[in-house]
Amino acid sequence: MQVKILDTDHQYILNHCTKYLARSNTDIRHNYNNQFGASDPRGRICEAWRFPIIDSYTGKDTQESIVDYNRVTFIYFSLSSDLPNFVGVTGTFDKLYNVIALNEIKFLGESTGYYAVTLVIPKGEVHTYKFVIDNQVILDPINPQQKVLNNGQTWSQFFTHQSTDLLSLQSWEALVLERLTDHILPFRTEEGQRFLDFYYNSLDRQSKDNQFLYAYKFDQSIGVVNFIDKLLTKEERHHLIDYQICLDIIDKLLRQRNRFIEPGLMSKEMYAELYDQMFIGDVPGWNYSRYQSPKYFLQLLRRHSFTGAFSHPKYGGNAGGAGWAYLAERYPFNWRQSVEAPLGTNPDYRG
Incomplete structure (x- = not known):
């Protein structure tokens, strides 16, 4: 099926772009944790992870649109006075031979250097793409997400809401991260697991299909690891190196403590002991030459875990609103009134 192209809203594009892309600085001031190379222009862009813009989509069939689709807006920006004659995008969201033209964005009738096109793309998907600038095929010079394909070619990448890859x-x-988050969050306690079993399994078939479709794709109870994975892909990409180093240290450390069981299958007591040691910042066997503070990593992980458990499900965690329901069972918290259908009942909020 051919991808749907929406009319370009010039004001919408400028509202979402100018704060981040209109600066002409050349210093790499946004290269946190050296996530970009020294000469990578993305290091000078404020919050480059915001692009392409992934937003809610409401079409004629409002209910179906909110549930199933996102509007994805591709942005190309040229600071040069010599503007390109053609800007297009091609990707796995459509036939690869089909190059979709981006529209020149104007303000008060004058060119701004921005080019954009908005497509309607299903939720829960991951796609790769490239720009075509005057017949030259290039990576997105803004988006930090890239993927190396099996043929060795590098493409830009994006994902829509509720992706579980x-x-x-x-x-x-x-797997190791799941075990650590189990110890942080309340859902693996006997009471917490009983609640989740009741919350998910007591639903009728239609509710499961409509409201909790993505909840059953998770190996972990509430999707927190999926949330962290998406967070490290976009908003907090600069902390990916922290996770890579610390999870490698933890994996090796646990293997030293028990040489006969895979770390992901080790006992709850093993992880409880490790958690307590990380909490006080004194972990026997920790490689301090690679990462100085296990306590800092634990604090980072706790922040990400609680955010994922109780944020909007579109960000990958809190599957089916289970985290909110857990709070509502204990406190006066009517979350359904504040959230769009099908999870909630708010007719005005669009997600």
């Missing part, structure tokens, strides 16, 4: 973490890292 691992993008930044390896499978073994996700």
Whole structure:
């Protein structure tokens, strides 16, 4: 099916772009944790992870649109006075031979250097793409997400809301991370697991299909590891190196403590002991030459875990609103009134 192209809203584009892209600085002031190379122009862009713009989509069938689709806006920006004659985008969201033209964005009738096109793309998907600038095929010069394909070619990448594919973490890292987050969050306690079993399993079939479709794609109870994976792919990409180093240290450390069981399968007591040691910042066997503060990493992980458990499900965690429901069972918290259908009942909020 051919991808749907929406009319370009010039004001919408400028509202989402100018704060981040209109600066002409040349210093790499936004290269946090050296996530970019010294000459990579993305290091000078404030919050480059915001692009392409992934937003809610409401079409004629408002209910279906909110549930199933995102509007994805591709942005190309040229600071040069010599503007290109043609800017297009091609990607796996459509036939690869089909190059979709970006529209020149104007303000008060004058060129701004921005080019944009907005497409309607299903939620829960990951796509790769490239720009075509006057017949030259290039990577997105803004978006930090890139993927090396099996043929060795590098493409720019983006994902829509509720994607469950691992993008930044390896499978073994996700498994160890799941065990650590189990110890942080309340959902693996006997009471917490009983609540989740009741919350998910007591639903009728239609509710499961409509409201909790993505909840059953998670290996972990509430999708927190998926949230962290997406967070490290976009907003906090600069902390990916912290996770890679610390999870590698933890994996090796646990293997030293028990040489016969894979770290992901070790006992709850092993992780409880490790957690307590990280909490006080004194972990026997920790490689302090690689990462000085296990306590800092634990604080980082706790912040990410709680954010993922209780944020909007579109960000990858809090599957089916289970985290909110857990709070509502204990406190006066009517979260459904504040959230769009099908999870909630708010007719005005669009996600």
